[in-house]
Amino acid sequence: MSISLQTAPFDPGALLTRFSAGRTNAGAVVSFTGIARADQGAQTRLELEAYPGFTETEIGKIADQATDRFSLHDLVIVHRVGVIAPGEAIVFVAAMATHRREAFEAADFLMDYLKSRAPFWKKEIGSDGEKWIEPTARDRADVARWD
Amino acid sequence: MAKVLLFGALHDVAGWRTRDIDAANLQALTALLSSEDPALGEALAGKGVQVAVDRVIVRGDVALGPATEVAFLPPMSGG
Numbered sequence: 001m002s003i004s005l006q007t008a009p010f011d012p013g014a015l016l017t018r019f020s021a022g023r024t025n026a027g028a029v030v031s032f033t034g035i036a037r038a039d040q041g042a043q044t045r046l047e048l049e050a051y052p053g054f055t056e057t058e059i060g061k062i063a064d065q066a067t068d069r070f071s072l073h074d075l076v077i078v079h080r081v082g083v084i085a086p087g088e089a090i091v092f093v094a095a096m097a098t099h100r101r102e103a104f105e106a107a108d109f110l111m112d113y114l115k116s117r118a119p120f121w122k123k124e125i126g127s128d129g130e131k132w133i134e135p136t137a138r139d140r141a142d143v144a145r146w147d
Numbered sequence: 148m149a150k151v152l153l154f155g156a157l158h159d160v161a162g163w164r165t166r167d168i169d170a171a172n173l174q175a176l177t178a179l180l181s182s183e184d185p186a187l188g189e190a191l192a193g194k195g196v197q198v199a200v201d202r203v204i205v206r207g208d209v210a211l212g213p214a215t216e217v218a219f220l221p222p223m224s225g226g
Contacts, residue, residue, distance in 0.1 A: 034226045048225070051154060051218060054202045079225060091226045111226060120225030121155030132156040134195075134222045 001067065001075055003059050005050055007082040012092050019076050019094050026073045028103040031094035032111055038086030044126035046084040055119040062113045070106035072097050077110065079120070112143040149176060149211045152218040160190045173198065174208040176217060195222035 012033040020029050036046050063075055078092040091114060095106035114120075116135035124131045148167040158164045161184060170176035181188025190196070199218040200209050211217065 049154060051152070051199075051202075051220070054199060054218070057202065115224070115226040117223060118225045119154075119220060119223055121221065122224045123155075130159075132159070132221075133224045135224050139224075 001060075001063055003056055003063060003077045005052075005055060005079050005081050007080065009080070009088050010078055010092065012089050015076065015078060015092050016094060019074070019096070023073070023096065025098075026096045027098050028100040029094055029096045030100070030103040030107040031092065032107050033089050034091040034111070036084045036086050036088050036090050044086065044124050046090065047123040047125060048079075048081045048084060048090070049121040049123075050079075050081045051119045058119050059114070062110065062118070066095070066106045066110055070095065070097060070102040070109070072102065072106055075106065075110070077114070079114065079118075081120075109146050112139075112146060115139050116143050148213060149215045149217045151176070151180075152216065154218065155221040157187070157190055157196075157219050157221050161187045170211055172208050172210050173200065173205070173217065176211065190221075191219055193221070196220065 012031070016031050038044050059077060063077065066072060066075060073096045075095045076093070080090050084090050093107050093110045095103045095110065097103040097106065116139040122133045124133055148169050151166050151168050153161055153164055168176060168179065170179055177191055180191065197204050197220045199205070199220060201216050
């Protein structure tokens with residue numbers, strides 16, 4: 001299991017290749033890449049803040065839950081912090097299991113958690129000012145599916 | 148002295164991110180912060196704000212030791 005926060009951009013394809021390499025006993029890898037959006041061409045950028053130490057620990061707890069719940073062989077989570085430009089990857093999650101269903105569900109579960117319950121704070125900075133983003137009703141409903 | 152950390156919108160409201168504050172318990176600490184900055188007090192009492200003491204989420208009042216880290220965590224949003 002690997003959980004990391006980083007300020008530098010990453011290449012999701014390279015992460016997936018490395019994660020999948022040399023595995024012979026797992027039949028399924030599902031990955032998700034979240035990309036910073038710029039709605040209607042707006043020149044917005046995101047600023048992601050974490051609580052160093054605490055954030056990784058809290059994500060670790062949910063990753064342990066995912067491993068048990070979906071019988072995962074392995075998982076990887078990479079999350080950006082700091083300033084993220086539109087089009088850059090902000091989060092990468094991959095889950096490996098014997099069969100596809102568990103891998104799909106684990107990736108979904110982990111992303112729902114990361115979106116609204118992991119210790120991150122996200123600010124959108126655009127030409128018309130700055131705005132802290134809070135989870136939407138949809139985000140809350142998504143994560144509640146797993147409770 | 149507790150080490151107080153503010154995250155997200157809270158540090159924008161307060162104008163600071165970290166401060167050392169002398170308080171015997173969490174309730175006294177919050178009262179002190181609210182009395183010197185009512186806008187921050189209101190933000191700390193806002194919906195969905197959680198408190199971590201030495202990196203463990205707590206509910207209700209807790210005693211604060213000399214080197215306790217108290218973090219105020221507004222609603223979280225990642226991914």
